[in-house]
Amino acid sequence: MKHNKGAVITEPGNSAEKPTGGWRDKRPVVNTGLCNMCGKCWMFCPDNAIKKEPKSGKFYIDYNYCKGCGICAEECPFSAIKMEDETK
Numbered sequence: 001m002k003h004n005k006g007a008v009i010t011e012p013g014n015s016a017e018k019p020t021g022g023w024r025d026k027r028p029v030v031n032t033g034l035c036n037m038c039g040k041c042w043m044f045c046p047d048n049a050i051k052k053e054p055k056s057g058k059f060y061i062d063y064n065y066c067k068g069c070g071i072c073a074e075e076c077p078f079s080a081i082k083m084e085d086e087t088k
Contacts (some may be wrong), residue, residue: 020064028073034079036078040075041072041076044072045071047069
């Protein structure tokens with residue numbers, strides 16, 4: 001019987017090649033009116049799913065890599081990020 005190895009990192013820094021967004025049951029949604037672009041969400045995201053738009057400087061969530069952990073929403077000092085049920 002062959003066993004599949006799950007969650008094996010064969011090379012460091014290869015997480016960008018492995019989209020993991022399909023794991024989540026909740027997704028963070030940013031209220032841009034409340035966001036002051038402090039960057040705390042970006043700083044605490046364990047999956048590097050929060051990116052900064054080069055021209056505008058605004059942060060956005062790359063849902064291809066967001067696992068829905070909610071750390072960004074928890075750390076946001078302005079309550080600009082809310083976790084909502086994932087709808088597929």
